[in-house]
Amino acid sequence: MFEVREKPKMVERAYLVGVRTSEESEEHANLLLDELEELVETLAIGIVGREIVRIREPQARFLMGSGKAEEVLAAAREIEADCLVFDAELSPAQQRNWEALTKLCVIDRQEVILDIFAERAQTKEAVLQVDLARAEHSLPRLKNAWTHLSRQRGGGTTQRGEGEAQIELDARMVRQQIARLKRELEVVVKQRHVQRKQRQRVPLPTAAIVGYTNAGKSTLLNQITGASVLSEDKLFATLDPTTRQLQLPTGQKILVTDTVGFVRKLPHRLVEAFKATLEEAIVSDFLIHVLDVTSPEVDAHRETTLEVLKELGADDKRIITVYNKVDRLPPDAIRQPGTNGSIEGGQLNGLGDAGALKREKNAVYVSAFTGQGMERLYAEMERMLEKDTRVMQLLVPHDRYDVVNRLHQAGAVKQVDPKDDGVHILGNIPPRLYGLVEPFQV
Numbered sequence: 001m002f003e004v005r006e007k008p009k010m011v012e013r014a015y016l017v018g019v020r021t022s023e024e025s026e027e028h029a030n031l032l033l034d035e036l037e038e039l040v041e042t043l044a045i046g047i048v049g050r051e052i053v054r055i056r057e058p059q060a061r062f063l064m065g066s067g068k069a070e071e072v073l074a075a076a077r078e079i080e081a082d083c084l085v086f087d088a089e090l091s092p093a094q095q096r097n098w099e100a101l102t103k104l105c106v107i108d109r110q111e112v113i114l115d116i117f118a119e120r121a122q123t124k125e126a127v128l129q130v131d132l133a134r135a136e137h138s139l140p141r142l143k144n145a146w147t148h149l150s151r152q153r154g155g156g157t158t159q160r161g162e163g164e165a166q167i168e169l170d171a172r173m174v175r176q177q178i179a180r181l182k183r184e185l186e187v188v189v190k191q192r193h194v195q196r197k198q199r200q201r202v203p204l205p206t207a208a209i210v211g212y213t214n215a216g217k218s219t220l221l222n223q224i225t226g227a228s229v230l231s232e233d234k235l236f237a238t239l240d241p242t243t244r245q246l247q248l249p250t251g252q253k254i255l256v257t258d259t260v261g262f263v264r265k266l267p268h269r270l271v272e273a274f275k276a277t278l279e280e281a282i283v284s285d286f287l288i289h290v291l292d293v294t295s296p297e298v299d300a301h302r303e304t305t306l307e308v309l310k311e312l313g314a315d316d317k318r319i320i321t322v323y324n325k326v327d328r329l330p331p332d333a334i335r336q337p338g339t340n341g342s343i344e345g346g347q348l349n350g351l352g353d354a355g356a357l358k359r360e361k362n363a364v365y366v367s368a369f370t371g372q373g374m375e376r377l378y379a380e381m382e383r384m385l386e387k388d389t390r391v392m393q394l395l396v397p398h399d400r401y402d403v404v405n406r407l408h409q410a411g412a413v414k415q416v417d418p419k420d421d422g423v424h425i426l427g428n429i430p431p432r433l434y435g436l437v438e439p440f441q442v
Helices: 025-041 068-077 092-102 108-118 124-145 162-201 217-225 268-273 275-283 298-312 374-386 399-407 431-440
Strands: 013-021 046-055 084-087 104-109 206-212 242-247 253-258 286-292 318-324 390-396 413-419 424-429
Touching: 013 025, 013 068, 013 374, 025 108, 025 253, 046 068, 068 092, 068 206, 084 108, 092 104, 104 108, 108 124, 108 162, 124 162, 206 217, 206 298, 217 242, 217 253, 217 286, 217 318, 217 374, 275 298, 286 298, 286 374, 318 374, 390 399, 390 431, 399 413, 399 424, 424 431
Parallel strands: 013 046, 013 084, 084 104, 206 253, 206 286, 286 318
Antiparallel strands: 242 253, 390 424, 413 424
């Protein structure tokens, strides 16, 4: 990839800057800055300091007033930081202004997330998606890359300095690169559609695991399907979707897909770029929404995921809400439905003594690590599937074992009894097989 803005190779000391408006609470701003700190540490960059700047309204030059910008610079210089990382999104002009003022590397949350995705992308599709997002992010920031080439003459288009000429050349290169990446991505998306059609030849129902990053989605997939997907306690451990087959206790088979995690303030261009990957959520029969029950921001994480699903057009899907990591809670931390209060005695996850979390009526509480609560999850998945299936008695002739085989592949057979007049079957028949089995219905 043609890199437009290369950050210094040895960025080791980051100073984090949060920006809080008058409508935002200090607690919420601190939690967002905690998350930014975890994102930056994921890039193996050390954190040497942090502060939250309160502003009445955003300013065009530095996002904050010039006086406050000087204070931030002084604080960063005092601790010898070599990079400023903003939790707020900086415009290209604001980023240039900060770098001119500080002579340091200056990035924002969006660029941090893009860099993490670039490190973690493995498959060709993920690499293309990340490269596309980074190219689109870099295009309006080209001017900063060539400020060292001064303009030598004024006048018309034929009398510009080297910097301006180089900007035009680079902009053309980046636009060509964006067009090429989009073409390559279209090919990969078509290949994914072919793979999906091949899976749908065996008419199995599908479910997609969605949720906030580091909620335990990959661990849950490994637990229920016996897969060996990378699952680590860090943000965006996996980017590529993985599909595995699960056989439920009733014998019903289902395809389960692990998707990329969401995060607050996710760059819109990443949502667009990863729509191909997240199509698994769009086309699935239902969703398994995994939440980290130990997080003090669990409600905000839920809303973030639902907002991204809405943006993807998957907000009308039926959802099983799964609260994960209950093994990290005290035994009596989760109350039964009907008890008063949602959280008592402080927040969870180190923000005070663990309190009592109200158990939601239709939610499932599990530990993907230990396997606790899996029976309830399987029951909820079967209940979801039963909404789409019809119990049928079938009599299939012996010369139509292709129908029997299709039913077995779909996990739709509850009882089977071969007799002289044919194969008697009691099954949970999904809608996609109605046309196949109707001629044999008793």
